[in-house]
Amino acid sequence: MRTRPTHVTLAVILQVRDNRLCVLLWERAREPYAGRWALPGGYLGERETLEDSIRRQLAQKVDVREVAHLEQLETRSDPERHPSEWQLATAYLGLVPTVADPSIPEDTAWHPVHDLPPMAFDHESITLSGRERLRAKLSYTNIGFALAPESFTISELRAIYVAALGHPVAATNLQRVLVRRGVLEQTGEQRRPGRAGGRPAAVFRFRSRGLEVTDPSAVLRPPA
Amino acid sequence: MRTRPTHVTLAVILQVRDNRLCVLLWERAREPYAGRWALPGGYLGERETLEDSIRRQLAQKVDVREVAHLEQLETRSDPERHPSEWQLATAYLGLVPTVADPSIPEDTAWHPVHDLPPMAFDHESITLSGRERLRAKLSYTNIGFALAPESFTISELRAIYVAALGHPVAATNLQRVLVRRGVLEQTGEQRRPGRAGGRPAAVFRFRSRGLEVTDPSAVLRPPA
DNA sequence: GCAAAAGTGTTGTGTCTACACCCATGT
DNA sequence: ACATGGGTGTAGACACAACACTTTTGC
Numbered sequence: 001m002r003t004r005p006t007h008v009t010l011a012v013i014l015q016v017r018d019n020r021l022c023v024l025l026w027e028r029a030r031e032p033y034a035g036r037w038a039l040p041g042g043y044l045g046e047r048e049t050l051e052d053s054i055r056r057q058l059a060q061k062v063d064v065r066e067v068a069h070l071e072q073l074e075t076r077s078d079p080e081r082h083p084s085e086w087q088l089a090t091a092y093l094g095l096v097p098t099v100a101d102p103s104i105p106e107d108t109a110w111h112p113v114h115d116l117p118p119m120a121f122d123h124e125s126i127t128l129s130g131r132e133r134l135r136a137k138l139s140y141t142n143i144g145f146a147l148a149p150e151s152f153t154i155s156e157l158r159a160i161y162v163a164a165l166g167h168p169v170a171a172t173n174l175q176r177v178l179v180r181r182g183v184l185e186q187t188g189e190q191r192r193p194g195r196a197g198g199r200p201a202a203v204f205r206f207r208s209r210g211l212e213v214t215d216p217s218a219v220l221r222p223p224a
Numbered sequence: 225m226r227t228r229p230t231h232v233t234l235a236v237i238l239q240v241r242d243n244r245l246c247v248l249l250w251e252r253a254r255e256p257y258a259g260r261w262a263l264p265g266g267y268l269g270e271r272e273t274l275e276d277s278i279r280r281q282l283a284q285k286v287d288v289r290e291v292a293h294l295e296q297l298e299t300r301s302d303p304e305r306h307p308s309e310w311q312l313a314t315a316y317l318g319l320v321p322t323v324a325d326p327s328i329p330e331d332t333a334w335h336p337v338h339d340l341p342p343m344a345f346d347h348e349s350i351t352l353s354g355r356e357r358l359r360a361k362l363s364y365t366n367i368g369f370a371l372a373p374e375s376f377t378i379s380e381l382r383a384i385y386v387a388a389l390g391h392p393v394a395a396t397n398l399q400r401v402l403v404r405r406g407v408l409e410q411t412g413e414q415r416r417p418g419r420a421g422g423r424p425a426a427v428f429r430f431r432s433r434g435l436e437v438t439d440p441s442a443v444l445r446p447p448a
Numbered sequence: 449g450c451a452a453a454a455g456t457g458t459t460g461t462g463t464c465t466a467c468a469c470c471c472a473t474g475t
Numbered sequence: 476a477c478a479t480g481g482g483t484g485t486a487g488a489c490a491c492a493a494c495a496c497t498t499t500t501g502c
Contacts, residue, residue, distance in 0.1 A: 003270050004228040007312065046227050047310055050301040075299045075314050077274040086271055088231065090299050155454080172455075173492060180490080197501030198453030215490095379481080396482080397465060404463080421474035422480030439463095 005077075005086045009054040010041035010123070012073065012130030013062065015096040015110065016147055016163040022110040023127050024061065025117070029107065032083045033120035037111065039091070039127065054092045062102040069095040069146035069211060073129055081122050089121075093130045095146035098160055114166070135165055140215040142183045145206035153191050153201035181214040183207060229301075229310045233278040234265035234347070236297065236354030237286065239320040239334065240371055240387040246334040247351050248285065249341070253331065256307045257344035261335065263315070263351065278316045286326040293319040293370035293435060297353055305346050313345075317354045319370035322384055338390070359389055364439040366407045369430035377415050377425035405438040406431060 013024040025037040042057045044050065051070065058064050073091040081087065096102070104110075111117055113131050116124055137143040138161065147160050157178075158171045178184040189203040237248040249261040266281045268274065275294065282288050297315040305311065320326070328334075335341055337355050340348055361367040362385065371384050382395045402408040413427040 004230060005268065006228060007231070044229065044301075047303040048301075049303065050299060050312075072298055074296055075274060077268075077272075077314075079271040079273065088274075090301075153454085170492075172494090175455080177491075193453065193500050195501070196452055197499085198451090199455070199499035201454060377481085394465075396467090399482085401464075417473055417480070419474070420479050421472085422478090423472040423482070425481055 003086075005088045007044040007088045007090070008041050009044060009050055009057060009090050009092065010039040010126065011054050011058055011070075011092045011094045012039060012127050013058070013067070013094040013096060014113070014130065014134060014147075014164075015100070016098045016160045017110055019159055019163050020112040020114070021131065021163050021166075023113050023116075023130075024104065024108060025111050025119070025123075026061070026105070026108040028120055035118075036120040037117045037123075038120040039123045040108070041089070050090050051092070054090075054094075058094065061104055061108055062096070063100075066096050066100040066102045067094045068097055068209070069093075069143065071133075071211075073126070073133060076122055076126065078122070089126075091126045091130070093133055095134070095143070097147060097149050099149040137211075138164060140213060142181075142206060142208060142212050142214050144178075144183070145209050148206065151187050151189070151203050151205045153203060155201060157204070183214055227310075229312045231268040231312045231314070232265050233268060233274055233281060233314050233316065234263040234350060235278050235282055235294075235316045235318045236263060236351050237282070237291070237318040237320060238337070238354065238358060238371075238388075239324070240322045240384045241334055243383055243387050244336040244338070245355065245387050245390070247337050247340075247354075248328065248332060249335050249343070249347075250285070250329070250332040252344055259342075260344040261341045261347075262344040263347045264332070265313070274314050275316070278314075278318075282318065285328055285332055286320070287324075290320050290324040290326045291318045292321055292433070293317075293367065295357075295435075297350070297357060300346055300350065302346065313350075315350045315354070317357055319358070319367070321371060321373050323373040361435075362388060364437060366405075366430060366432060366436050366438050368402075368407070369433050372430065375411050375413070375427050375429045377427060379425060381428070407438055 015022055024040060026040055028034050028036055028038050040057060040061045041054060044053045045056065055064055058067065071093050073093050075088060075090045077088050079086055113127060116127065144157065144161065147164060148157055154171050154175045158169055158174050161169045161174060183206060184204045185207045187203045187205050190200040191203055193200055239246055248264060250264055252258050252260055252262050264281055264285045265278060268277045269280065279288055282291065295317050297317050299312060299314045301312050303310055337351060340351065368381065368385065371388060372381055378395050378399045382393055382398050385393045385398060407430060408428045409431045411427045411429050414424040415427055417424055
């Protein structure tokens, strides 16, 4: 039989926690890269889809039902990426809403993406690719639904966008952009102000909980 | 040893020919899918990168130097995608400039993407994914450089964009958008008019021949 | 009343489309 | 002259950022 590479699936699971964009990592106990942090994942099972595989792997780390969005990122193939094995890796991007606090095993932890620990293999660069994909899609899709809770105020949503994008976002404009595009809608409820007072905030939700391109940005678009 | 899937690389090679967006296909002689048309590609070589692999496979079909841009599309893993073998496929998108007319083998041919012949495996859907990626990137990157010749008039470039996008594009606006973004520059030369007369056309070229995002479209972008 | 937080009104800017108009050439 | 194809000028639509201002609450 022809020699074949092994194939693993990996996931960049991102969640905004404590106003920081975090990634779920586990600490390797064994060589190679013992003591370093790695993305969750594992070997592709026989006659298994890549997506089924990563969902199965994740089930061991987080409650998969908490993953509100999952998409394929890219497949890495550098023969040197694993020191002792010829291994391909297909990476996925997974997003978990802010409020969820899935129980995770002992050896796993959430790490801020802007301050990653020493990582195994090429996982740091894969993590950064995942963040870039998220940042890009926040601008032209409704992907925020996968980071936000079921319902929220604009302030809460703003905090999520700020953490994910890594730069200031004005609440005023965030609201107007997302409402204009039909991404957000009001639930009709209001949130009571805190001790400090202030006007009660309107509660919003994402109109759709599936990925949609909301700003085709289609320059050179077809005439109406 | 753990059972492992085979892994192939495939390429969606696109070129505008005769004002139509075409894809390079070869006709399968053997089962499965004998007589149907397939994307060029083949098995991943030992300790070979996916990109190296597809370049090697392509070298047998087209002069690889003609491929002005190559990027990874996605990896397909449906266990039913190959009738008799557990096979993963990583697809690439490759673009060839209009003028190039690489010699290709007997059993390969260019087919218009809007009128594909019966295709093998999941190659039709991969081809359509490739076209979507191209169409999207034509709007917000300088990727046109990979479809256009070294230098060209706006009319010629317009024909290429029309073929690739599949809808009318106004020459006036195409020029202004691309010049405003700094994607195009004039060479200073002029093209003599044809028999029918007309004003001589200015000759342009792409300022860069590497992929660049020219319209970050970054709504919610950071304050200057 | 006053501070705090939320939300609206308004203005200015930049990018894009559409269309009228002007330019340079061949016959 | 005039048809043909290339190019420019300009006006309108739209989306967005910025910021002043108003609303609604707690204290």
